[in-house]
Amino acid sequence: MFTLIFLLLVIELPFSGSRTEKPLCFPQSSPCVSQDGDLIIGGFFSLYSVEVSSFTGSEHPHKACHASQWIYKNYQQVLALKFSVEEINNNPSLLPNITLGYHIYNAYHSDARTMESSLMWLSGSSHIIPNYSCSGQDKSVAIIGGATYSLSVQMGTLLELYRFPQISYGPFDPILNDRVKFPSLYQMAPMDSFLHVGIVRLLLHFGWNWVGLIAPDDMSGETFFWDMQTEMSRNNACVAFTEKIPVSERRHAESHVAFMPRILQSSATVIVIHGDSDTLMILRHSQNPAFILFKVWIVTSHWDITVRPHNLVAYSFHGALIFSHQTKEIPGFKHFLRTINPTKYPDDTFLKNFWNSVFLCTGDLTAVEEEKCSPNTSLESLPLHHFDMTMSDLSYTIYNAVYAVAWALHEMSLIRSEIGFIGNEESHVVPQFWQLHSFLRNIQFNNSAGYQVILDEQRNSVGEYDILNYQACPNDPEVLVNVGKFLPQAPFGHDFTICEEAIVWGWIDSKASQAGCSETCGPGFRKLSQEGQPVCCFDCVQCPEGEISDHRDMDYCVKCPEDKFPNGMRDGCLTKEVTFLNIKEPLGFTLACTALFFSLLTALILGIFVKYQETPIVKANNRNLSYVLLISLCFCFLCSLLFLGCPSSVTCLLRQTIFAVVFTVAVSSILAKTITVVLAFKATRPGSRIRNWVRPRVSNSIVLICSLIQVTFCSIWLGTSPPFPDTDMNSEPGYIIIKCNEGSVIAFYCVLGYMGFLALGSFVVAFLARNLPDTYNETKFITFSMLVFCSVWLSFLPTYQSTKGKAMVAVEVFSILSSSVGLLGCIFIPKCYVILLRSERNTQESLKKSSSNLHIAPCL
Known part of the structure; x- marks a missing residue:
């Protein structure tokens, strides 16, 4: 009763007044091709389309309909079923003594028409008689159909009432995998669980991050949008727009008005199209080639980009990249296609109609057209948009589906034979279709290409994809070139491959297509x-x-x-250049020459003092201290050479300690000289006890004690945290500076501080004694020398801290040289002037005369 009511609704639906705004157009008769056999398999394929012009509701629906048109490429699906049935019938080891036949119907993308075709199949007659099967129809065992989700649901709703097995060859849909809702429906296609991952990998490879998405306005489209947006978001890519295409097989003149302008006006130059050839029927006729030439298209597996009118619109998809399911080449299929012609199957009027339509064999023909319409003409001569000699993934799935039914029947017949089934011959040959379910659920076999086919929904294979490049230049034939692969279950790095050299881009190349929301940020x-x-x-x-x-x-x-x-x-x-204060560079060479010059000058002055050692000016203020001071100054100049050149462990240990010790000796000598002058002046007073302190050993003791204290500091420094060679990566851009790390900074500044303390003491004593009456009183010169010395080293501290790299070393060398020159120039140059140029002042008589006038004796 339910079926009858359902049928009446279906029959009245196209002419119902409530549905007049969307008329349904049916041809006068449903196309059908059949081949008889012991068992019959039904096939529902989208072979015809119907165009509908604008419909206002006032005219009869049939008057708004244009004639049915062939979808030529889909005829390969019929041939795949025919080939597989013939191959099975010729195989003695599979279904022996049983032949398979088939009935093929056109599957319109229409609820009412699909229901009508399904009822015709169940009734076995062009007259629909619910719950009644015409003679011979009880041989039917399964249906292969459902190129789309909606067709599978429409057919399954009716077929499930009879538990009739339906094997869907369309794209895998998780909703159809629900055993509760669709217990009699099986899906042959592999799962597209990782298709969105492969597309995003392709986008990232070419740097495309501003992409438009197009999908049909159904559940599969919603799922695709969600998966793509999630995956793109994870990889910092953005969706420029999403466009839902109305699902219809009919072509309305105004159908593309709403969505095409939005697609064309988008700044996205890369557009991904997801769907199948049936649900995206409108898109076949909606392209405006004047604009779409400047888009890069990425197409998913089930939308055949070549199924459309062959005109200027075809070339707008030139350069498109297609994710196509990998298929194994079925042995003998291409040869079968080459041999197909109406002569080989004279009783197949369906083939004859197809042949006449595809080769335009109607009316008066020219000689060239007659040659095309010859029965010996091969399908191989047809262009790609009419027929493809390579087995499509849908045809491959249909081939496997027919074999799945055959193997299920084969296992059923084996079991029936083993249990010694008792019954008439008819019952033995024709099993009940509902008995096939238990075998289909667990079917597993290897097809003729060696690929394992599993129909169990829990073990359905994951889709693997070839990436094809569609090349449709105006003067060349259309071709699909394999340019890459995406294997989701392969190890990372081997799962995605692309050969850019093999890609022929369309009217916009991969680099120009990166324009989007923002310009690309270049390196830097x-x-x-x-x-x-x-x-x-x-x-x-x-x-x-x-x-x-x-x-x-x-x-x-x-x-x-x-x-x-x-x-x-x-x-x-x-790469940074390794550098240091090199003696070969101008700064280092200048400092080295300066140090050598002044060390020689100091040695020359020492020689002058030795030569004139008996003169009063040399003997005054303790000449031994003068010798010590000159020798220490000579070493001060020479120790600066340790700071030049590439630092090593030895030079790092010696440079600061030697500098500290020799400078301490020099400053101690000056301190001893100053104290000697003060003591000598005090000792001239009658009865002064200080006279006993005015002896050379006292001044020598001062130098020795002060130097030993500095040596102690240096020994502690070397014993605890000695200097060592180090590298400075950051002071000067582009250079790695090799320097000496001072080790303990506290020890370094303690050594400098001790020298500063001695220098300050010498300056204070000399400043206080600068006006003492004495012919050869050198405290004035010592005052100036210590003023220079202290000024240099007070300036050194902030300058040393603010400089980096080689400049830091140069500052210390300059401080050593300038302070040493200050001591040498202020103390000894005036004496040399007197010795060499004013010798009359360097006599005993002159000394006595000055002494008698000043009542002061020089300190010898």
Whole structure:
């Protein structure tokens, strides 16, 4: 009763007044081709389409309908079923003594028409008689159909009432895998669980991050949008727009008015199309070639990009990339296609109609047209948009589906034979179709290509894809070139491959297609997100100093390794040059020459003092201290040479300690000289006990004690945290500076502080004794020398701290030389002037005369 009511609704539906705004157009008779056999398999394929013009509701629906049109390429699906049935019938080891036949119907993308065809199949007659099967129809065992989700549901709703097995060859849909809702429906196609991952991998490979998405307005489209948006978001790519295409097989003149302008006006030049050839029927006729030439298309597996009118619109898809299910080449199928013609199957009027339509064999023909219409003409001569000699993934699935039914029947017949089934011959040959379910659920076999086929929904295989490039130049035949693969279950790095050299781009190449929400940020720049905009909308800002970006569209700039530094463009790292204060470079050479010159000058002055050692001016103020001071100054100049050249462990240990000790000796000598002058003046007073302190050993003891204290400091320094060779990576860009690390900074400044303390003491004593009456009183000169000395080293401290790298070493060398020159010039140059140029003042008579006038005797 339910079936009868359902049928009456279906029959009245096309002419119901409530549905007049969307008329359904049916041809006068349903196309059907059949081959008889012991068992019959039904096939529902989309072979015809119907065009509908504008319909106002006032005219009869049939008057708004155009004639049915062949979808030529889908005829390969019929041939795949025919080939598999013939192959099975010729195989003595599979279903022996049983022949398979088939009934093929056109599957319109229409609820009412699909229901009508299904009822015709169940009734076995062009007259629909619910719950009644015409003679011979009880041989039917299964239906192969459901190119789309909606067709599978429409057929399954009716077939499930009779538990009739339906094997869907269309795209895998998780909803159809529900055993509660669809217990009699089986899906042959592999799962597209990772298709969106492969598409995003392709987008990332070419740097496409501003992409439009097109899908049918149904559940599969919603799922695709969700998966793509999630995966793209994870990989910092953005969806420029999403467009839902109305699901219809009919072509309305105004059908593309709503969505095509939005697609054309989008700034996205890369567009992904998901769907199948039936649900995207409208898109076949909706392209405006004047605009779409400048788009890059990525097409998923089930929308045959070549199924459309062959005109200028065809070339708008030139260069498209297609994710196509991998299929194994079935042995003998191409040969079968080459031999197909109406002569081989004279009783097949369906084939004859197809042949006449595809080769335009109607009316008066020219000689060339007659040759095309010859029965010996091969399908191989047809262009790609009419027929493809390579087995499509749908045909491959149909081939496997027929074999799945055959193997299920074969196992059923074996079991029936083993249990000694008792019954008439008819019952033995024709099993009941509902008995096939238990065998289909667990079917597993290897097809003729050696590929394992599993129909169990729990073990359904995951789709693997070839990436094809559609090349449709106006003067060349259409071709699909394999340019890559996506194997989801392969190890990372081997799962996605693409050969860019094999790709022929369309009217816009892969680099030009990167225009989107924002321009690409080149190397040397980083992305700065725009507030309130998607992550693909950003500004480009240059990397800060010291950082680089060596790729396009980097989110962050990175620092170079320590041994490298950024180049001027900040898009790469250059190797740093190893450097130090080299004696061969101008600064080092100048400092070295200065040190040698003044050390020689000091040695010359020492020689003068030795030569004139008996003169009063040399003997005054303790000449031994003068010798010690000159020798220490000579070493002060020479010790600066330890700071030049590549630092080593030895030079790092010696440079600061030798400098500290010899400078301490020099400053101690000056301190001893100053104290000697003061003591000598005090000793001239009658009855003074200080006279006993005015002896050479006292001054020598001062020098020795002060120097030993500095030696103690240096020994502690070397014993606890000695200086060592080190590298400075950051002081000078582009250079690795080899320097001496002072080890203990506290010890270093203690040594300098002790020298400063001695120098300050010498300055204070000399300043207080500067006006003592004495012919050869050198405290004035010592005051000036210590003023220079203290000024130099007080300036040294902040300058040393503020400089880096080689400049720090140069500052210390300059301080050593300048302070030493200050001591040498202020103390000894005036004496040399008297010795060499004013010798009359360097006599005993002159000394006595001055002494008698001043009542002061010189200290010898």
